Each structure stands twice: as C-alpha cells, then as structure tokens.
Amino acid sequence: MRDFNEMGLPKLLLARVGELGLSEPTPIQAEAVPHAMAGRDVMGLAQTGTGKTYAFGLPLASVMLRDGVRPSRRAVRGLVLAPTRELAKQISESLRELVKGSPLKVGLVVGGAGINGQINRLERGTDLLVATPGRLIDLLDRKAVRLDETRFLVLDEADQMLDMGFIHSLRKIAALLPAQRQTMLFSATMPKLMSELAQSYLKDPVRVQVSPPGKAADKIEQVVHFVDKPAKLGLLIELLDAHRDERALVFGRTKHGSEKIKNQLEKAGFAAESIHGNKSQGQRDRALNAFKSGSTRVLVATDVAARGLDIPEVRHVYNFDLPNVPDNYVHRIGRTARAGADGAAIAFCAPDEMGELKAIQKVMGMPIPVASGEAWEPMEPAKRQSRGGGGGKPAGAGNGNGGQRRRRRRSGGGGGGARRAAA
Template identity: 70%
Template sequence: MDFDMLGLQPRLVAKLAEQGITEPTPIQKKAIPHAMNGRDVMGLAQTGTGKTAAFGLPMIHALMSLGVAPAPKSVNGLILAPTRELANQIAENLRAYTQGTHLKVNIVVGGASINPQINRLHRGTDLLVATPGRLIDLLEQKAVRLDQTRFLVLDEADQMLDMGFIHALRRIAPLLPKDRQTMLFSATMPKLMAELAANYLTDPIRVEAAPPGKPADKVRQGLIFVEQSAKAELLIEKLDAHRNELALVFARTKHGAEKLMKTLDRAGFAVGSIHGNKSQGQRDRALAAFKAGELRVLVATDVAARGLDIPDVRHVYNFDLPNVPENYVHRIGRTARAGRDGSAVTFCAPAEMSELRAIEKTMGRPIPVLAGTSWAPERAGASDRMDKGPRRGPGGNPAKAAKPSRKRRPRNRTRERQAA
C-alpha cells in the first residue's frame, strides 16, 4: 500500500514523495482511512513510527479540500503536545507536508516571547501546534479563538496525563465545537487513558501498531548495576569509546542534568544540555548544534524523551532511571530511528531498583545485564550511605564506595507544567 491508495490528494502524495516518503507506516495505514472518514481515532504506537503523519495528513487533506482561509484569530486544527520539543517537531513535520500550499502552520509554546505569537495568530491559523499552558495564556488575552476549530489532536496523551495537563485540557476543550473530530495518539495506554477517551472522543476507533510499552526492535539494550557515586566516571568511560558519534544522556532532574553537563565539559566532551530551566532559545540552539554535530553529547531531562527526531543519535544513556516507567521506552526510542541501529545503556544504583522493576514489568521482559550484579534486597531502595561493602560483577571489579546522598525531593508537577 502507498499513500495514493489511502485516498489522499494527489498534490499531497506528490509532496510526500519529494521528501522520500512513499510507503505508509503501520500506524499510518491503520489510522489514516478512519480519520479521513471523519471518525474519532485513538492510536497506539511506539515512538518513532510516524504518528505525526497519521493525524496530520488527514487534517491537511481535509483543509486542502476545503480551500477556505481561516478567520482572524481562529484555528481550523489544534494539536496539543506536552513539551516544547515535541511541539517543535510536530510543527516542523506539518510545515514540510504543507509546503507550497495555502495552509498556515503556527506554533505557540512557553519560554518564547508571546507578542510575536499573538501577531501571527491574528491572521488566522489552519494548523496550530501548542503546549497547553501557553495556549491558555493566549486564550486569556483573547489572542486566539477556538469556536471554529474542526480538529483536535492530543499527542503523547499519556505524558499529558502524567504532567498534570488534564486540568488545562478541561479548560480548553469546552471552547471547541462539540461536532469536531478528535484524535488521541500515544505510545502507552495507562488506565486513565480510557477515561480521557470517554470524556473527549465520540465513539472512537482504536488502532494499534505495536503493543504499548514495547521498545523499538533495533535498539540494543543493556543494564549496568553501579553505585550512584561511580556513575559519572563510568559514563565518561563509555562516551570516550565513541567520541565521534552522537549520544543522548538522560538525567532525572534539571539540576542533575546541568551538573552532569559541566562534568562532561570538564572531561573534554563537546556537550550541551536541555531542561526546564533553559529558555526556549537556549534549548533550540542546543538542539540545533546537536543535530549539526557541533555537540556530540546532549544531556537532558525527560523533556527530550519525546519529540526529538535525530536519526544520527547512536547511543542513549539512562544516567538516572525515570520515575515514570513508560518514559524509559520513549527515552531509548531516541536512537535506532529511520531504520538504523542504536544502543541504550542504563545505569542502576541501589536506590533505583523499584524503578527498574517497574520498567521491566511495563516492557514484559528484563533488560539484559552488561555488568554488575542485581542489588540485594537490603540495598534496594536504600541510599548509598547504607553501603555494606562492594559487590563484584562478572569481571571481578568492585563497585566504588558511595558518598552520602541527599534524599530526593518529591516531583513538583506544577513546575513541570510551567517548564513545558
């Protein structure tokens, strides 16, 4: 099957062919026909499988057929995304699909000046990609109206739930027409997703291209049991083995990401960082330098776990395990993209055993152990200051003694929402 068999406009199919996109992915084959028939769609597929085109192409097809310019401040199609990076990636793809057409694609996200966004919205928008917080700011300033919006897309809806955006959605959804078409796409299906679908979708068709929580097949996964205090030295050793290849390193907190970036910089790596404390300009510049190869290592929090489509990323390191097990799948999905191979190595300290068990339960299988031995029950979940002596891995090398660690602060979801 190719795109013209899906019924898309020949002009749109030709535009895809110019970009080398000729054969739909499984999620696109399953979702596009239903979306073009006007059905509400709930799509499940692992990261990197083409979900943006699955919801974007039917909307573009419909708006090209309509041929009517949007009224001032109005929006024909609204796509909500949980993070700035994902919103930027979606907008970039939609602009590529609509190049040469009359359709206008706009993006509004936090961390950027609001006045230019207000000016662009005044002329009307065919497809608007937005993070919920900034969209609410614009709605409160009466810079945008949603009463003529024909399409609503919730992308990475599971992350929206985790970041607390359900409250923003409850404020935004009533402003849209009831007879709109709504599409929800996600890589995982937590229990709350059914409630979300029931409240905002009408008789949706569920399409699924891969089991929720399943990582990309070409990602070589590995697990190393290591003391928290020894992680930085181990990471430097691993990165030093492939200095000319792009590597993405995930840390749990904004402070931890920045501290690790400075450690790697002192070790001589071309490294940058992105996290919620960075302005949008700083994040955009770091990503651009990473894509161009000017930076070889990028340290990030989970703001980069979704929405980064950089085919040249060969290595992902989980310096810290994520609190949300589904984010592990999204993190390692940043490599092995566009049919390429990639590796994902995870460091696990004693205090992270519960996170590891949750990740392996979500995937339905264990992560292969590369080095070290699983932490004993009396160590699991305990801080490093309770160390009772080194544990030896297959090579006989003892893990380094740990330094006293501070108790982690609980997650602040309000700050997470503001950072997005």
C-alpha cells in the same frame, strides 16, 4: 492499506509525499489515515518514531484543502496539542513540509518565546495551530486566539500530557471547542486516566494499535551497569570516551542534576549541551541544533527530550538516572535505532534504583542484560538491641538507606572483563 495512492489524498499532498521520499505508509499511518479521512474519531496507540505526525497531518490537510475555507480573524481551523516545546516545534516543522506549496498556514505557539510575536501571527487566522497547553491558555486569556471555529483537535503524546499535569488545561481548552468536531488522540501508553480522557474527548472512536506498550525497537542493544551513585560519573566518562565521534544522549532525572552532569562532562573534555525546564526556548533550540548538526556530540536531558523528538544518528542512549515512570525508559531509549539503524541503550543502576529497574523490566517483559557489577538487594534490617531499655539503633541506621544496608547478589551476569561496582 500499503499505498498512499489508495488513501484518496489530494494530488498536491500525493506529490508532496513523493517529494519527501515516502514510498509507503508506516503501520500507524496505514491504520489511522483511512478512518480519519472518513471523519471518524481516532485513538492511536504507538511508540514514538512511528510516523504519527503524518497519521493525523495527512487527513487534516486533505479535508482542509478540499474545503477551501480560510480561517476567520484570530480563528483556528485545526488544533494540535503537544506536551513540550521541542515536540510542538518538530510537529509544526513536519506539517509545514507536508503542506508546502499549498494555501494552508501552520502556526506554532509555545512557552519560552515572545508572546507578542505569536499574538501578531495569530491575528489573521490559522489553518493548523500546534501549541503547548500552557501558552495556548495564556493566549486565550488575552483573547488573541479563538477556538469556536476549530473543527479538528489532535492530542499528541497524550499520556505525557497527563504525566505533566496538563489535565486541567486540557479540560479548559476543550470547553471552548465546538461540540461538533473530529478528535484524534495519540499515545504511547494507555493508563487508566487515559481511558477516562478518551471517553470525555472522543465520540465512538476507532482504536488503532501498531506496537504493544513497553516494546522497544528490536535493533536496540540494552545493558545495565550496577554502580554506586558516586561512581556513575566516572563510568559515564569512561564509556563515552570509547565513542567520542558518535552522538550520545544522556538522561538525568532532575534539571539541576542534568546541568551538573553536563558541566562535569565539559570539564572532562567533551563537547556537551543540556536541555531541561530551566533553559529558555532559545537555549534549548541552540542545544538541539548543535546536537543534530554534530558540533555537539553529547546531549544531557531530562525527560523533556524523550518523547517524539527525531534526532538523527543517536547511537547511544545513557540512562544515568533511571526514570520513576517505567514507560519513560522505553521512550528514552527510543531516541536511538531509528529508521532501521542500530543503537545501544546503557542503564546505570544504583542501590536505591533497584525498584525502578524491576518495574522497567516488568514493563519490558524481559530482563536487561548485565554489563558490569552485580544486582543489588536490600538486607533484612538488624533487630533492635534489648539491653539498656531498648535504646539501640538498627544496624546501618543513619547511613541514608532508611536503616538498611545493601549488598550485591552474585549473579554471574557480568561476563568477561566486566567492571564490578564497589559496595
């Protein structure tokens, strides 16, 4: 279905779609909306940036507008769960834009923000509530919100919710929902636990898939630098210095490490901000707003920023640390080359990250071109000395590499002018 007019949307929503400049549905919208409008449960598989919010927002708003029912005190008609505060906020903003001018009320509840204000806003009931699982459970425990009238449930970026350990929270929330409801689940990957989750939450769902897991946008130019861990920061500064006027997103693995990278970049003269779990919601909002406005050119983040966030004009994504979960690499680099633009994804690989790199390339189904350095490979550990009762150590013991030395395999992949990582 390639036309919004064919979807049976109310006139108000059709008008809003036109005002928002949407000429035709994205593939996930074209596949999911008709089934959702027919009342079917939907399991959608698609990468971030494919228009999933309106894939569930359009049918939910359509049904609610036609019903003309107002929510009871503290009740919620439709619930959307998202794994992170940033993604929940972005979803709520998109839904508010979609239903602008209608009687529908969109609410947002996330951690890191004052709970009393959220309690007050929930008092009169909410048509569409976007929430993170942890804060919603806090509000349920305080009896500030009711789910007994909730007829629609959406789990967005469900695989990340599982990765972040929200499975018990989801089960607790689901137990409070009516058995007769419509459920939609959207995910970028389909791990085994996701299949079990779908079987528990969805009834005879329609499965729609518009892009295979592990596929990155075609316009992303990917490269990898093989570089020792102590040399990563110097290389990052050198590469960032070549495009100071363009936005760059830098991913670290840990909260402490990401904050350290941000501080070092500031010392090097870059306008940098950071977002991670140790930041308050206000700090995270200010950092994102500064990055979106362009007053900050470099944003350092953990994987909290990898899913769903629509940050315009990000030209460069740096994987300063490779992710432990290979699928997260695809989500990270998906922050660039959005809406048909070009982008670059630059990965740094230290000796102890070769396993992560191989896993990423397996998921991607392709090797990542080498920009500098040479691939690392572990050497066979040296045999123990036999003299003196066998008390000798393996060669390389005590060097922090588990008794192994690392060497570079000459691959010839560096090309002209490529920097070589020091061994």
